[in-house]
Amino acid sequence: MEDCPCPCGWNTVVFKPAELTPGTASIFVEILEEAGLPAGVLNMLVGSGRTVGEAIIQDPRIKAISFTGSNGVGMHINEVAAKRGARVTLEMGGKNAVIVMEDADLDAAASAIASGAFGATGQRCTATSRVIAMPQIQEELLERVVAKAKAMKMGAGLDESSDLAPAVDAKQFDVDLKYIDLAKADGAKLIYGGKKVDINGGYFVEPTIFANVSPDMRIFQEEVFGPVLSIYKAKSFEDSIKAANSVQYGLASAIFTQDNKRIMRFIEDIEVGMVHVNEPTIGGEAQLPFGGSKATGVGPREMGEEGINFFTEIKTVFINYSGTGVQASIR
Secondary structure: OOOOOOOOOOOOOEEEOOOOOOOHHHHHHHHHHOOOOOOOOOOEOOHHHHHHHHHHHHHOOOOOOEEOOHHHHHHHHHHHHHHHOOOEEEEEOEEEEEEOOOOHHHHHHHHHHHHHHHHHHHHHHHHOOEEEEEEHHHHHHHHHHHHHHHHOOEEEOOOOOEEOOOOOOOOHHHHHHHHHHHHHOOOOEEEEEEOOEEOOOEEEOOEEEEEOOOOOHHHHOOOOOEEEEEEEOOOOOHHHHHHOOOEEOEEEEEEOOHHHHHHHHHHHHOOOOOEEEEOOOOOEEEEEEEOOEEEEEEEEOOOOOHHHHHHOOOOOOOOOEEEEEEEEEOO
């Protein structure tokens, strides 16, 4: 930013957290300040995306924009940034699938599915929202996932004994219930959950599991961002890949199998940015790129070297001393 008191060479940041969750963002900024980050390098603004966020993306001093959120907002940011030549990286929706083959470790698969689908109340982009299972093991897998869901305790997020916290607000609560009703109307079979729960006036929805789901159903295709899981019985390994790829998103996917040939085929054919083998769809590591393909991502990936390069201007310098050419790439 102009007139910034920070040392020359720093990339200054304007940080706008989600308007519903500014508390953790504020603590994060305080930690960086205590660690010695110079004043002016990181500047946090709170407020609605419609006002504060719009002002940020329209400001010509903002040269690069990194956004995580919905596709509607993300594509608007992309349009505004393109008109003034600002670079963008967008991490948007996800509809992540776990494929479970007949040779899978079903205990490991069930644990990964339950934590991926219901942990953080399903409110993360890498949450597991679809299971694609081989017919030989679907019923046994379903029993184990249901048992995991039944064992979860619903309660306040600050209560360390809670496994499932409420939806973030009334709007998301209504979305969760809407998709549960849509799934029933489309013919999916409710196996477990599906009800709202009154706990101290919070927006609680039971962990919910649907079977008899087909790939054309909205519950299979559209992001819910809540604790709602759908299960499709695949006809074959090829059918499982086809079903997993049938959605518009391409963030994360996982497969559970002991067959190396299938693992390699899965890695090659699945249309996502992050692939997991015999582990949950959730999670990421700071040194690795984070993001997806298709409608999930625009621009370079977050994190890893790609994330650093996004915020970096690379300058190539050619220096000639006494007729001897010396070339260097300087960042």
